[in-house]
Amino acid sequence: MHNKSPLIEVKNLKKYFDINVGMFRSKPLKAVDGVSFSINKGETLGLVGESGCGKTTVGRTILHLYTPTDGEIWYNGKQIKNKTDIREFRKKATMVFQDPYSSLDPRMTVSDIIGEPLDINKMYSSKKERRERILELMNHVGLNSEHASRYAHEFSGGQRQRIGIARSLAVNPDFIVCDEPVSALDVSIQAQVINMFEDLQQKLGLTYLFIAHDLLVVRHISDRIAVMYLGKIVELADAAEIYERPLHPYSKALLSAVPVPDPKLARTNNRIMLSGDIPSPLNAPSGCPFRTRCEYATEQCALEPPEFKQVSKGHFVACHKVEEINS
């Protein structure tokens, strides 16, 4: 379905935030610490991990909403470096936000919200053209044209998310960062919105970076999945592969936590319980970030960070013990 040329390449991306500790001292909070991946044209990469692991920061840093501390972002074989690149890149890469309530300006009508990217990039020559484009976008996401002159607070969560999606489609992007776009919606609406994402991908040939913590949703929509833990990607593989044969101990634990909609099966399911909490990214453990909660951890794990290496075709894992654990 999709060809193999990468649309987005992220190389060793880092984003540290300076957090004030004490009066004049600040400490880097390593929200994203050396993340590399690529997304092919027309593909969906799912990014999962528990809250606070840096998923959202990855998405926002790719779009340069946060200035990356280090690392490279390549789009279509061209590195995004200076302001002109960023400006051009933003016409091709947009974002759908998590919270459908705060992501729409309460003082704007739907047509102004959707038309905003058009206004900013001056992508129309007449009022009529603008209006037609907005109606076309609303049609794409299943909104009624009568909705155009209404305000965001008059809509339900699902409809608001559709408005957000229409806005992200306005500039005709190739790439959309979906930052937990369905986690604020209830399940029946989630299905609608997810299906709409898939329809749009087929119709418009979009590429997604799909950030979520709902593993079932991610499995449904993604071609490949990356698992993040404490600012690092610990495992990256095809969606089916990672669900059937997770290699990293963290992915195993994470996937065993997926709720099974069958009580009988759920009772027999061996859930891997992790002890302890996710460490603060302010004092991340040395070596492998997961070692504090990993039952296989040895001294080597504390000393050197594991290499992110390919174990089978397209399946990358960052773990010293991967062979031992999975043999």
Next chain:
Amino acid sequence: MKNKPFSMQVNLDDFIPASPEDKEYLSKMRPSSTFFKDGVKRLLKNKVAATSAFFIIVITISSILIPFFWPYEYEEMLGVTQGGFVDSSYSNLKPFEYGETEQQKIENGEKVFPHIFGTDNHGRDYFIRVVYGTRISLAVGFFASIIVLLLGVTIGSVAGYFGEKIDLIIMRIVDIIYSLPDMLVIILLSVVLKQTLNLEGTFLQAIGGNIISMLIVFGLLYWVSMSRLIRGQILSLREQEYILSAKANGAKASRIIRKHLIPNCISVVIISTCLQIPNAIFTESFLSFMGLGVNAPMPSLGSLASDALNGIYSYPHRLVIPAIVICLIVLSLNLFGDGLRDAFDPKLKH
């Protein structure tokens, strides 16, 4: 079906399928109501605020229109005719009294427009002077608040949006201005500006350098509280995701401030502007009372009150009238501002 008390039985009536009418009702689109319309509705329901608004409108319109058809001028000394003697019978008239020549006219059957509030010690019709005074006071209050509004909103939103160093610098300047005693600065500046501003021959001369300097001083001093207010609002608004979304679409700072941030704190802006007007009117009256206000013969409510002090035992109405007008204006503006806040501040919504 009747439920037994304390039974856990479900009431089956709750599970009857919706009739077509019910469905129709739920899917019907209600007319779109904006935040602004809601606010105006709430404002009109508030009787005190609506009455105050009515008062303000009446006072404003009459202070603008009455001078056009009133037969007397504010600087016209009625007892003085060109080349003739000064007719002192026109000075210090009580309400509804007439000067000597007017008395004769009335006896001859001619109609003479009454001096509703009498005249002052120069024989000038007092009513028209009060009207002009109101005009000046309102104009000062209004323009001063506009200056405060423009400066405060611009500086406050820049400080709030850019944050960090810019914010720090602006807020320290604000702190410094806050720590200056207002009245002292106003008095000093109006004295200095009176000397330095050269208004001879310009249309501003009639209003006088004092008023201009007062406006400048207002602009310089009172934007601080407004800008603090706006900054606080914007600090919380800029964390919203729609701001991030605008940034992701490549919006520039000016666009984000204009299109997203200011519209979202407009209610706070309107309310605090409205409460700023009486403040300015008070200061103007006070300064005029001190003799630092408008240039004679132009009256303002404060200077009228100040002039009236000389004859307070004989003509107390000359002090009482401008004082009542000031009170009415300030009171109704304050009540209206309160009403606006109740109607538009979402945090106070019940």
